[in-house]
Amino acid sequence: MYEAFFNLNTLPFENTPxxxxFFGSEEHREALAAIEYxxxxxxxxVCVTGPVGTGKTTVSRTMISRCSDSARIVPILHGHEDGKQLLRQILRAVEVTYHLNDDHAILLExxxxFLHEQYAAGEPVVLLVDEAHAMSDSALQELCMLSNYDTNRAKLVQVVLVGQPELxxxxxxxxxxxxxxxxxMVxxxxxxxxxxxxxxxGHRIRMASIDPxxxxxxxxxxxxxxxxxxxHGVPRLVNYVCDNAMLLASVKKEREITPAMVQTVAADLSLSLVHNDFVSSTSDAPRLALAGNM
Incomplete structure (x- = not known):
C-alpha cells in the first residue's frame, strides 16, 4: 500500500523466506556456509537451530537457491508418526511410485x-527437513538409517535438519x-x-527500493x-514493526520513522508481551547511539 509513497518496487518487510x-548476519552467514559445505x-x-522467527526458513530457502545447481534438494515436512510415513513422503516428493501395501523394506529399497541413480547421474540428493524438532523419534531414526546405504567412497544422501532449540x-x-x-556440523x-x-x-529497504x-x-x-x-532483534518481529511503521508514516505523509510511530505500532501489535525466549542470553544491553541515516 505504501510502495509508491516510498518509491519501492516491493514491500520490504514481508514475512516470507x-x-x-537474505541478510547475512555473522550467525546466518555461518549457518549458510555450514549447509553449503x-x-x-x-x-x-548438518543441523541448524534457532528460536521462532530467527530466520531458519530464510536460510534454508537461500541454500536451495545456491545449491540447486549441484544437488536435488527435497523438502521434507514434519509430523510423521513413523519411518514408513517418512519414506512414503520422500518417494512422493521425488515422484517415485509405490503401493500402499508396500512394507518398510520395499519402501527403503x-x-x-533412487538415491543411487541420482548419485550416478551427478545430482546427489539433499533432504531438507524443516521443523525437525517436531518429528517423531521413529522418523528421525529413519533419517539416520539412510546413511547405512552410503558407498565406500561417497555419501548418497545429505540431510539438513532445521528446527527449534529443543531439537x-x-x-x-x-x-x-x-x-x-x-x-x-551444528x-x-x-x-x-x-x-x-x-x-x-537498511538492507531490506535498499533491496526493495527503486533507487537504492x-x-x-x-x-x-x-x-x-x-x-x-x-x-530483541528477532527478524520476524522486526519485520512486523517496520512494515506497520512504514504504513503509518505513509498515512501521515512523513518519510521519517519516529520512536512515537514505533510505540504506536508496538501497542497495536501487543509487542510488550514478547516472550523473553527471544532475548539472546549472550547479548549485552544496547549501548550504541546509531546515526540517523542508513
Missing part, C-alpha cells in the same frame, strides 16, 4: 534405488545417539544485535533503538 532479502563436500548431516535436546537423548554421531541462530538489526532494516542510492524513508537512531528494544 525470500532469498532476495556439507552439501558440496558431501559430508552427510525404492528410496535407495538439540532431543539429539542428546540416548535413543538418538546414532543420529547425533552422524551430524558433522549451527545455532540467535536474535540479531542492535547493530545487525539496524543493518538488516536515494532512499525515501529514514529510520533515525532513536527509532532503531526503539525497534530493537521491542523486538
Amino acid at each position: 525470500d532469498p532476495r532479502f 556439507t552439501i558440496r563436500m558431501r559430508k552427510g548431516y 525404492k528410496v535407495f534405488t 538439540l535436546h532431543r539429539l542428546h537423548e540416548p535413543q538418538m545417539a546414532a543420529l547425533k554421531q552422524r551430524i558433522s 549451527k545455532a541462530l540467535r536474535p540479531m544485535t542492535i547493530q545487525e538489526t539496524a543493518a538488516y532494516i 542510492q536515494h532512499l525515501q524513508v529514514r529510520f533515525p537512531g532513536k527509532a532503531l533503538e526503539a525497534i530493537f528494544n521491542l523486538t
Whole structure:
C-alpha cells in the first residue's frame, strides 16, 4: 500500500523466506556456509537451530537457491508418526511410485534405488527437513538409517535438519545417539544485535527500493533503538514493526520513522508481551547511539 509513497518496487518487510532479502548476519552467514559445505563436500548431516522467527526458513530457502545447481534438494515436512510415513513422503516428493501395501523394506529399497541413480547421474540428493524438532523419534531414526546405504567412497544422501532449540535436546537423548554421531556440523541462530538489526532494516529497504542510492524513508537512531528494544532483534518481529511503521508514516505523509510511530505500532501489535525466549542470553544491553541515516 505504501510502495509508491516510498518509491519501492516491493514491500520490504514481508514475512516470507525470500532469498532476495537474505541478510547475512555473522550467525546466518555461518549457518549458510555450514549447509553449503556439507552439501558440496558431501559430508552427510548438518543441523541448524534457532528460536521462532530467527530466520531458519530464510536460510534454508537461500541454500536451495545456491545449491540447486549441484544437488536435488527435497523438502521434507514434519509430523510423521513413523519411518514408513517418512519414506512414503520422500518417494512422493521425488515422484517415485509405490503401493500402499508396500512394507518398510520395499519402501527403503525404492528410496535407495533412487538415491543411487541420482548419485550416478551427478545430482546427489539433499533432504531438507524443516521443523525437525517436531518429528517423531521413529522418523528421525529413519533419517539416520539412510546413511547405512552410503558407498565406500561417497555419501548418497545429505540431510539438513532445521528446527527449534529443543531439537538439540532431543539429539542428546540416548535413543538418538546414532543420529547425533552422524551430524558433522551444528549451527545455532540467535536474535540479531542492535547493530545487525539496524543493518538488516537498511538492507531490506535498499533491496526493495527503486533507487537504492536515494532512499525515501529514514529510520533515525532513536527509532532503531526503539525497534530493537521491542523486538530483541528477532527478524520476524522486526519485520512486523517496520512494515506497520512504514504504513503509518505513509498515512501521515512523513518519510521519517519516529520512536512515537514505533510505540504506536508496538501497542497495536501487543509487542510488550514478547516472550523473553527471544532475548539472546549472550547479548549485552544496547549501548550504541546509531546515526540517523542508513
